[in-house]
Amino acid sequence: MLSVVARQWRLASDVQGIEPVVRDIVGLCRAAGFSPRHCSLNVPVAVTEALANAILRGNACKDTLTVHVAVQVSVEQLLVEVCDQGCGFDLAAVQQSPDDDDWFEREDGRGVFLMRSLMDRVENDKRPDTGEHRLRLVLYRT
């Protein structure tokens, strides 16, 4: 049977809370044997994007709202679920691309592109039990 390490956090809607969680998740991936590239690029960047999106856009930095992060790491894959208390968004409609006319000029609007580029799966839905918006990232170890 594969062993799975699971952790979860409940964060205030403050971007200062992002870095410690990212560091913990990278540590779990390193312990599970994920590659140096996964641990220094794919995981920290994609998880930072997901958490920043939840805090800044999902919860709009409202101090009454929180972000729930749940992680499962095995030797096969990393699964990260980030839930915010906003109204969610149509992920399929967000088609950011370096081919966009203003790609080399605009300051924002690359986060979803990075998550999709650095993870094997990125999807979102509404959690049936809490109604929270949930963004799910999956990265296979090999």
Place this chain on the structure above:
Amino acid sequence: MSFSLEQSNDVTIVTVQGQLVVTNRQEFKQMVLDAMEQGARTVIVDFVDASYIDSSGLGALVSLSRRLRDAGGDLRLVGLSDELRTLFELTRLDALFPLFATRADAVAAR
């Protein structure tokens, strides 16, 4: 994560230690904008001690690059690890910034 700034002749060098991400991009931008206010036009950002950059950090670099170009200067990047270089290639932003291996290379390119 922190930044340091040094002036060498008419070149301004900003060293990034740790991450350039959503939590510190404003501080980074303001540091470079303040340097521009003081006349800086050639700015080299040294990532040799950096770990990772998120979309906010990339956005700050894009914004500063545009401002410097508009002012007749440019923004050059040095010391990118293979992983950071991959990030710039993925986003094709390697086409926007001159990338150099070392500070000396970046200065010599003037």
